[in-house]
Amino acid sequence: MTLDRAYYLLAAFYSLIVIIGVIAILAGGGTLLAPIHLLLGALSVIGLWGYILKRGFMNPRMWRPLAGVLAVGIVIQMFIMLTTALSSVLLTWMLTSSIFSVMLVIMLYRYGDRDQPLWASDEERTAARQLDVLLSDSSPLTAIKRDGSRENSVKVTKSNGGYRASVTRRSQEGQERFEERFQYPETLVFFLEKFTSVTVDDFRRSASLDDRESAAATV
Template identity: 50%
Template sequence: MNMHTAYLSLGAFYSLLIAIGALALLMGGGSAVSIVQLGIGALAVVGLWGYTLGRGFMNPRIWRPLAAILAVAVVLQVVMVLTAGLSKTDITWMLISAVFSALLVVILFHYGNRDQALWASEEDVEGGKTLEALLKRQSPLSAENVNDKRKASVTVGREGNHYSVRVRREHGGEIEQFEERFSHPATLAFFIEKYTCITADDIAKQNTAVGGD
């Protein structure tokens, strides 16, 4: 069994647990706390399937906070096992729950990393390909965007397997500068356009013009 098959099996198992929990609630076998737990579990399963299938579901910003919530739940379960004087049966189920929750914590933490191609739009992917091709020929590259109110410039380079970007923005006499590093060119393209309104095509045109001069 390879890892992908293992994740598919894990996703199917968690989905079955959620289905059983939902059925129990429909039959009147749960409290308000159970509804909250089921909702969090269902959301976590969505993230698990997204990670398994390599697709971006919802927003990447929600998955790491959700992983943190599950991590707190794992800690509380372990504390209860050690201090609450539970029966052997309760301890067994509590430990099983903690182990499976811990697996989700790790998976959702990695899934919530924005610097992955699975979170990129088609435009970001194409922009990333353009930047990657340009940086193979020349590094660093610079470009700027100027309008009546704002001026933004960007310098992007490749350092081994990573991409570095330095942004400078001017508005009303105020200057803002910051830097970031990325592993995936699609994320790089997304970041540059979001914070400077400079597209990969703009960078290509401006650097081609410089090269032509």
């Protein structure tokens, strides 16, 4: 059995559990907390399928907190198993649930990593390919974005370890400098557009200007 097939079977298993839970609630079974457990389970299954299919569902910032909630639930279950006299059936059920939940927590935590191409839009993927070509031709690249009294200066570098963006923000209030590192160019494009308003076109214009200045200096 391949790893991908095992993932699909695991996702199908969790999906079946959620379906059974829905049927049980509709039939009048379960406790008052059953709808909450079912909601968490349904969200976890969505994230699990997204992780397996390499597709972004909902918001990436929600999956790691959800993984944290599930991890807390595992700890609580383990504490109950160690401190409470449980029947063999209940003990087996809680132990099995905890074991399967550990794998789910790991997958959801990885799925919530924003630095993945699966969270990029089509426009960001296109821009990432263009930026990667520019960086392959010339690294580092620099660009400046001005908006009134504010100025964002960005230097982007590509290396074997990924991509690095060095940002300098200037305004009347002062100056701020920081760096961010990314594994994928799609995430770099997202970061630049959201936090600096710098686009690939800005780097392209800056590179063209540098080429013209170099040609003029040579002449």
